[in-house]
């Protein structure tokens with residue numbers, strides 16, 4: 001599903017953020033990418049949804065080589081990928097409903113279908129009662145779950161979650177992981193990037209450890 | 223991923239061109255409602271810029287009208303030292319018309335010239351004692367179209383007249399025409415300069431205000447791209463918004479100036495009272511209003527388009 005072949009990436013000209021990374025995440029995998037802050041986890045995810053292009057090497061996603069993908073093809077790629085951003089990227093002026101609906105609007109869904117689907121996914125993350133709130137009036141954990149709902153609402157083939165348990169308490173962490181696990185069971189390939197290795201549980205099928213932009217461990221733990 | 227093939231794709235509610243357009247307009251209106259303050263500031267700034275421009279146009283249009291009535295005094299007279307037969311009048315008239323730019327020709331017979339002369343000297347009839355119609359010339363008075371009433375054009379016309387057989391003396395208020403022409407050159411040059419400067423200022427102001435409103439929403443632009451929106455999909459609502467801002471801004475300026483016009487300016491004849499025909503100001507002709515509105519729409523569109531280019535990284 002996701003393949004990187006000898007991928008290196010440098011911002012500007014200093015030391016590379018990713019150094020000769022090769023990995024293969026299979027369809028239906030649940031992968032955990034860990035590493036200390038600055039190891040290159042977010043950078044790696046950005047390569048997958050084509051927010052960055054590798055300096056060298058090849059990136060394949062869902063059978064498509066996206067290394068030099070023309071800009072006009074990027075939307076099609078991103079519609080297959082749900083991303084939970086490290087900084088959420090929620091629109092503060094819009095309601096929770098509007099924020100989550102954006103993913104479906106982009107696909108051209110009708111209003112009624114959107115409302116039904118958004119309500120459904122919000123119920124799944126336990127926030128249906130906040131549907132009319134704006135993100136500014138939500139707690140950090142609630143914002144996290146709205147970001148999650150936006151990424152999951154169109155049942156994407158791939159889910160990339162960047163630090164999805166960031167600063168959540170144990171109960172919220174469990175909830176978030178539960179949601180991702182369910183998505184994985186329904187068929188999505190899930191990749192979590194986190195600095196927190198303790199997150200690893202029996203549901204994890206692949207563990208990838210990054211250090212200074214290089215892979216130091218890549219094990220199939222399923 | 224077999225489950226995905228089975229999953230039914232929900233009907234796209236807004237397919238087809240009209241459906242899309244409807245969605246985009248709805249989106250644009252929603253955006254405006256969600257950013258009322260920014261939109262108010264933008265429209266306010268645009269209308270202020272257009273207010274200045276339309277005020278300038280109003281003044282210019284009225285100045286043109288005044289000079290138009292002034293220039294009506296320009297006329298070319300061909301003198302003859304004998305009475306013309308009606309056949310001669312007709313043949314001269316058609317030859318003169320063929321020279322181009324003529325709006326009217328009147329034959330003034332010796333009798334008529336005498337009558338006018340007498341009228342002008344009313345109260346001093348003594349002076350008329352020795353004057354008989356035979357001592358006065360008959361003449362053809364030629365009125366010219368607007369574009370012929372100045373400098374080169376009129377001189378060329380007169381030269382063409384003089385080359386016609388049978389035409390001797392031709393007169394026109396040469397001094398006056400020259401001064402009028404010089405004045406018009408200055409007016410046009412100043413108008414062009416000031417107008418050009420104002421248009422530039424308006425373009426600059428509108429483009430930059432719109433850039434600010436789009437800048438204030440750059441996160442939204444970025445996010446739309448990240449969730450898989452095409453460039454087209456992201457842009458269109460913003461373009462519609464820009465066009466609306468431009469039209470509303472220009473329209474507001476026109477309304478304000480129309481209000482001011484009907485309150486004070488339409489009977490401001492004291493301003494131009496030296497010319498009877500030009501008493502009072504006229505409002506901008508419809509074509510100018512349409513031009514301003516279209517200009518607003520276009521500026522809004524282009525302003526949005528160029529700003530969007532900067533903020534959509536997709």
Ligand SMILES: Nc1ncnc2c1ncn2[C@@H]1O[C@H](COP(=O)(O)OP(=O)(O)OP(=O)(O)O)[C@@H](O)[C@H]1O
Nearest residue numbers: 011012017035036037038039040041042043044195
């Ligand atoms: N936009 C950027 N411009 C320049 N350097 C960057 C940029 N983004 C990241 N970097 C650098 O690249 C390296 C990897 O950053 P990255 O964000 O991928 O780390 P991370 O593993 O996600 O860390 P964290 O756990 O703190 O999120 C870091 O050294 C960082 O300073």
Ligand SMILES: [Mg+2]
Nearest residue numbers: 041042086162
């Ligand atoms: Mg990161």
